[in-house]
Amino acid sequence: MVKIGSGAKRALKDVILSRYAFRSTYNPCPVSTNKTISRLDPTVKSWISFGERFYGEERMDTVDAKTRSRMMSGIRNKNTKPELTLRRYLHAKGFRYRLHVKTLPGQPDLVLPKYNLCIFVHGCFWHQHSRCPYATIPKSNTEFWLKKFAININRDEKTIALLLDRGWRVFTIWECGLRKADEVILGWLPKTIKGQERILTWPEY
Numbered sequence: 001m002v003k004i005g006s007g008a009k010r011a012l013k014d015v016i017l018s019r020y021a022f023r024s025t026y027n028p029c030p031v032s033t034n035k036t037i038s039r040l041d042p043t044v045k046s047w048i049s050f051g052e053r054f055y056g057e058e059r060m061d062t063v064d065a066k067t068r069s070r071m072m073s074g075i076r077n078k079n080t081k082p083e084l085t086l087r088r089y090l091h092a093k094g095f096r097y098r099l100h101v102k103t104l105p106g107q108p109d110l111v112l113p114k115y116n117l118c119i120f121v122h123g124c125f126w127h128q129h130s131r132c133p134y135a136t137i138p139k140s141n142t143e144f145w146l147k148k149f150a151i152n153i154n155r156d157e158k159t160i161a162l163l164l165d166r167g168w169r170v171f172t173i174w175e176c177g178l179r180k181a182d183e184v185i186l187g188w189l190p191k192t193i194k195g196q197e198r199i200l201t202w203p204e205y
């Protein structure tokens, strides 16, 4: 049986159920084979059957091999295109930041000391952005992926808690929001950085 911690279970439940609720071509069904399901944690199994009962048929995995390998190569990459988009925008707006600060939990991608703020730029696939069309669960090796995602989700939760404990504000900016980001789309950010919000995730679906 696959053992998953309770914090990750909660997060995974959201991931699995949203896979069914948010129906788009990017969302394959998380179920691979009955054999895989039978070896999953019973709670996870029950969410999957819940999803199937409510949202119907098994879906085809629509992400092809090339896209998959591109997504996989994106894990924990620094200086990704979305990250550079954000950095360029903030720099142009006069914000100054430090990059990938090793002395802080989770090595935040951007740290703005003046505003007591850590910013993470997360890949939607690897960190399983809730209800996001890019947060697919691969149809093959599903068990392996669920475990991997659970570990990532758990780690992200802990990192945020640690930073908040130390008095930092923490923003999580997801890659899907930065894909077509421009002045208008990011217009909310400067004011929010200067504001009081302690924890924020954007965009939300």
Ligand SMILES: [Zn+2]
Pocket (backbone or CB within 6 Å): 124, 129, 132, 133, 134, 135, 174, 175, 176, 177
């Ligand atoms: Zn996303």
